[in-house]
Amino acid sequence: MFSTALTWSDLAFLAQGAGMTLAVTVVSVVAGTILGILFGMIRVELGAYWSAPLTFALDVFRSVPLLIQLVLGNALQSIMRLGWPPFTTSCVVLSLYTAAYCTEIVRGGISAVPPTTRRAARSLGMTWWQDMRYIVAPLATRVSLPSWIGLTLGVMKDSALVLWLGLIELLRASQILVTRLQEPLFILMICGAVYFIISFPIARIGGYLEKRWSPND
Amino acid sequence: MFNYTFHWNQAFKALPHMLDGALVTLQIALMSMIVGLACAIGLTLFRLSGNRILNGFATAWVEIARNTPALFQIYMAHFGLGNFGIHLTPFTALLVGIAFNNAGYLAENFRGALKAIPDTQTRAGRSLGMSSMQAFRLIVLPQMLRVAFLPATNQMVWAVLMTSLGVTVGMNTDLAGVTQELNARSFRTFEFFALAAVIYYVIAKVLTLAARALAWRMFRY
Numbered sequence: 001m002f003s004t005a006l007t008w009s010d011l012a013f014l015a016q017g018a019g020m021t022l023a024v025t026v027v028s029v030v031a032g033t034i035l036g037i038l039f040g041m042i043r044v045e046l047g048a049y050w051s052a053p054l055t056f057a058l059d060v061f062r063s064v065p066l067l068i069q070l071v072l073g074n075a076l077q078s079i080m081r082l083g084w085p086p087f088t089t090s091c092v093v094l095s096l097y098t099a100a101y102c103t104e105i106v107r108g109g110i111s112a113v114p115p116t117t118r119r120a121a122r123s124l125g126m127t128w129w130q131d132m133r134y135i136v137a138p139l140a141t142r143v144s145l146p147s148w149i150g151l152t153l154g155v156m157k158d159s160a161l162v163l164w165l166g167l168i169e170l171l172r173a174s175q176i177l178v179t180r181l182q183e184p185l186f187i188l189m190i191c192g193a194v195y196f197i198i199s200f201p202i203a204r205i206g207g208y209l210e211k212r213w214s215p216n217d
Numbered sequence: 218m219f220n221y222t223f224h225w226n227q228a229f230k231a232l233p234h235m236l237d238g239a240l241v242t243l244q245i246a247l248m249s250m251i252v253g254l255a256c257a258i259g260l261t262l263f264r265l266s267g268n269r270i271l272n273g274f275a276t277a278w279v280e281i282a283r284n285t286p287a288l289f290q291i292y293m294a295h296f297g298l299g300n301f302g303i304h305l306t307p308f309t310a311l312l313v314g315i316a317f318n319n320a321g322y323l324a325e326n327f328r329g330a331l332k333a334i335p336d337t338q339t340r341a342g343r344s345l346g347m348s349s350m351q352a353f354r355l356i357v358l359p360q361m362l363r364v365a366f367l368p369a370t371n372q373m374v375w376a377v378l379m380t381s382l383g384v385t386v387g388m389n390t391d392l393a394g395v396t397q398e399l400n401a402r403s404f405r406t407f408e409f410f411a412l413a414a415v416i417y418y419v420i421a422k423v424l425t426l427a428a429r430a431l432a433w434r435m436f437r438y
Contacts, residue, residue: 063374063421064414065381067393072414075407079221157286164385171289178296185300188293192285199284 005181017173018194024087024169025156028094032155033148035095036102041132043103044110061100067161069093074165090162098155105147109140142213149206153199170194228408231399235409238395239416245383245391246376249312253319253376254369260324261331262353275324282321287379290314295386307388315379322372323365330364331357363436370428374421381417392416 039058043051061069073093077084084092113136121131163172174191178184263275282290291314294305305313334357342352381393388394396413400406 060414060418063378063418065378065393065417067381067384068396068410068414068417071406071410075410079407081220153284157284160286160288161382163288171286171292175292175296183300184296185298188289188297192281192289192293195285195289196281200280203284 004183004186006177006183006187010177010181013177014170014173014190014194017168017170018198020167020169020173021156021159021171022198024090024094024159024162024167025152027091028098028159029152029155031091031095032098033102035099037106039099039103040106040110043107058100058103061097066093066097066158067164069097070161070165086162086165086167090159090165090167094155094159094162097158098151101151101154102148105144105151106140108147109144110136112143113139146206146210146213149202149209153203153206156199157195223408224405225408227403227405228412231409232412234395234399235392235413235416238390238392239420241390242377242380242392243420245308245312245315245380246373249315249319249376249380250373252312252316253323253372256316256320257323257327258358260320261327264324264328265331265353278317279321279324282318283325287314287318288382288385290317291382291386307383307386308390310386311380311383311388311391314382315376318379319372319376322375323369326365326368326372327361329368330361333364334360366432366436367428370425370432373428374424377420377424378417 039054043054046054048055070090070093074086074089077089117139118131118135121135122128126134159169160171162169163175168176170191174187177187181187260275260278263271266272291311294313294317295307295310298305298310338356338360339349339352342356343349347355380391383391384393384397389398392413396409400409403409
């Protein structure tokens with residue numbers, strides 16, 4: 001029952017796939033977070049009325065399936081003749097997707113800082129930037145970090161969808177092995193275990209921080 | 218600017234097909250949500266039961282559902298179950314995968330909602346002579362559903378978006394599948410998928426608004 005045709009080089013192939021998953025995730029999360037912080041600040045500073053177009057645009061990224069977004073992004077880059085490889089396209093689409101969610105998190109974090117605290121900072125003669133840097137940022141980070149960790153894990157899991165653009169990441173790699181070795185359950189279980197091992201500890205840390213840092217205690 | 222001629226007409230001509238697909242999408246999402254809700258309530262009861270085996274089973278389900286990609290879960294239902302001689306059609310595999318995912322996330326929602334209901338409520342119910350099942354069903358469950366309603370509607374929107382993953386296991390009757398078939402025939406990728414995106418967006422928005430209206434109607438005192 002425990003004999004398998006899986007060889008070490010196949011496992012290396014899977015590891016390569018996992019590396020691709022992590023690479024796509026890291027690039028997208030970093031870019032998406034920077035964009036998200038920027039958009040979040042714009043949304044808070046401009047108010048609901050003036051930032052309505054931005055809100056709508058970001059809402060589209062959250063209401064359309066990621067698979068469709070990836071296909072559209074890929075079609076658009078070939079229409080515009082940008083000649084991007086699948087990796088770039090995937091990262092760009094995933095970054096925008098991440099940014100859409102991150103904006104909400106950042107906005108929630110900034111809104112959680114009481115306006116009186118910010119006014120106090122300004123009354124002490126701090127500039128807008130100093131207020132943002134020394135008052136809002138530390139307080140907002142406490143509120144936002146647990147959900148940001150959740151978002152990162154979400155993007156890690158959603159990055160499985162880039163297989164549709166032909167990128168060989170963890171799930172696609174295991175699918176290729178399944179096609180060759182015809183042992184779907186065993187290989188998929190390895191694949192799931194890898195996802196689980198990456199995701200579970202970080203999710204636990206997020207849950208711990210959420211409990212530890214909850215604002216009303 | 219683009220050096221590409223858009224053929225929106227083809228996409229609009231295919232709109233009726235795509236709307237049929239949208240119906241199938243909604244159907245799968247709804248069914249997966251109903252199955253998911255039932256399983257989630259079961260999992261919540263398992264976790265409350267104090268039985269270590271049941272509790273372990275529920276925890277394992279929730280953690281696997283939450284810590285692996287939805288696409289992986291659908292693959293597992295489609296390819297993985299084949300090892301046991303269970304061969305699901307893409308429709309059933311998609312349904313099973315999404316329902317499994319929904320159940321995990323909903324059970325976690327329910328756990329959060331349960332924490333919001335004080336223990337004293339159950340005890341008050343028991344003091345009035347209710348059995349523990351009655352106290353759960355008549356006192357705790359309605360309040361829990363009230364707290365968990367909005368997160369659950371989010372999950373419903375997620376379920377709609379997740380149905381698009383069916384296309385990767387060969388599903389060709391839902392919105393993404395229909396779009397992909399049309400695309401394979403004419404290679405008007407951008408036009409077809411842009412239209413599909415609009416339909417998905419409308420479905421998501423209508424569901425969100427409907428849920429809000431429903432919550433406003435049902436949950437006012």
